[in-house]
Amino acid sequence: MNSTILQKFISSANKQTGSLDTFVLEQRLMNAAMRSREWTALETAMGRANKAAAELVADEKTRLVAWHDLLADLGFPLDTASAKIISVVPPEYRLMLGDSCRKLKTAGNRARIENDCLRAFAGSAATTLAGIMEELYPDRKGTIYGKSGNARPAGSVPIVLDTAF
Secondary structure (H helix, E strand, C coil): CCHHHHHHHCCCCCCHHHHHHHHHHEEEEHHHHHHHCCCCHHHHHHHHHHHHHHHHHHHHHHHHHHHHHHHHCCCCCCCCCCCHHHHHHCHHHHHHHHHHHHHHHHHHHHHHHHHHHHHHHHHHHHHHHHHHHHEEEEEHHHEEEEECCCCCCCCCCCCCCCCCC
């Protein structure tokens, strides 16, 4: 077993864990801005979340390459579970590898939960707003008006209404 390849994987997994934590923080800031209806803060938070997501994608690619290199070095197929790999590495590396995999999985679950919460809140807000608009203007269902007052086609893209509405 090549310890350099193992260290590379552990390092990339730890870096991706940090990226996931940053992504979760940015998602929470987006959620807070959305709930408090601070649209400027929401726009800023969305930009930062997009940047964090791009970093996360790059770190995921790097970690995946390192994982495939480790599997190839140990002679295992690509679908091998991390528990199997942890059991075959030398004892002095087991704790480090196990911790890295566990932290990565935990950070991934946190990101998934935060994403689901944000999606649920935004979805319920959109449903509520659509219901209100339909009750207020049943004849205009599916019609959105721009700043100039001209009708625009309603798509599936989200819109933000000013509180003056």
